[in-house]
Amino acid sequence: MTALTLERLRREGQAFSEEISREGYLAHAGHKSTADLQPIYERHAEIVGEGALELTLDLFRSAAAGSEERRSAGYLLEWQIESQSGREVVELDEREIAWESSAVIDVAGARRVPYQRAAIEIANAKHRQERLAIDEARAKVAAAEHSPLRLERIQREKAYIEELEIAPGYVGTFEALTGISLADLGSQCAAFIADTQAMWDDTLPFFLRRSLEITPAEATRADALALFRGREFDGAFPASDLEPAIRRHAAELAIDPLAGGRITFDLAEREGKDSRAFCAPVRVPEEVYLVLRPHGGVTDYTTLLHELGHALHFAYADPHYPFEYRWLGDNSVTEGYAMLFDHLMQDRGWLLRYTGLGRNDVGEFLRMASFEELHFLRRYCAKLLYELEVYSGKTGWDVLPEAYVETLSTATGFRYRSADAFIDLDPRFYSSRYLRAWQLQSVLAQSLVGRFDEDWFRNPAAGPWIVENLFAEGQRETATELAVRASGADLSFAPLASAIERGLTG
């Protein structure tokens, strides 16, 4: 057996990542009912073994601070820890995937709905009674079967990471590896929630009454799904126009949405397909899947734009970059590109050009979109604060569901359910990547407006510039570095709060 070197780690690490990603794509897209992940870990045992972890730790510790070697070693080490903790819980992941694709909920003895379709059915239910009944049935199954699986996964991953003793605690380890200060981001989140409280209190009752005919006291998370489904605007977002509209947009921006065949759109309805859309980079940049299970209407447009941002970013990454700059790094960057594209749904010019909205209804749609943006930002801020509580270990597991309901319900104004406390939780603080991505997309959009004008999205000079200066870099830079390079600005919530305020007041 040849000794493990950086070269081998990169080569075989890439092969391992490709196999895991392909298996995940096939299972979550409904092409297979199970994901056979364990054989992949066995085949690549050395790459997710202790020797590989030691090698990356050595590389990380011996590289000079601020050097390119240190950057590369940091990404590799973070990936090693993620893969090794992934191996610890791989059997739980397989069980969860198998369970999710077969679980069925029984709605008040009247009808049976696949667990994975519950969110779609709740959002689309014609009457509130039905919506609440489906959610009731969903929560029952979630509490009894889904939540225990997730709780065990969270506990095992946390214990594994803490035992590595890279830094004190789970939170400290994340901060040491990523250079992201969660304490700082957490206080930004708490401040954002406080600063936008008055704006939120002024807005929520109006939208609840107008769209759902309910008061804030009654509102639940199931109502939030229905509210943000935005059915009233569906007429302007027909399913048949979805793909053509997005392709026309890409063509005007002079970006090939299929990246010369490297991207595959998987948009068909299929049994066993996840209701949550995703982008699966199976080989970067050569083979990327964009997977979406159609919900109908506005949601699909936003989702397709989001996943397109990811897909383009992966498919246009410089193939000469090493594995870690194409596959690894700060996911706030890829989420930032995804959000740069999905935020076009809050751009008047884009909406008028590529959707069925006219001058009469675009203003109303934009107000609704700003309200939704504020809701999701407050939700994610609360999510991060709750996750910090989970992983700091200061709150007992048995009282965390209560903390979850309290934190999320207060920030969003919608009553959450304790059954979701361990399901609605992103491992390894992925919510921090989303929050930084939100901040990054506003910086990127500003920079594109500065270079290519308000309608940069249809400027044929902008697309090639984005590909060459942004996408090609893969994930070599962190979101913080990218923001500085693109516009000299630091990441913050300030531009987001002002954009929302402008949007709400029209």
Ligand SMILES: [Zn+2]
């Ligand atoms: Zn995303």
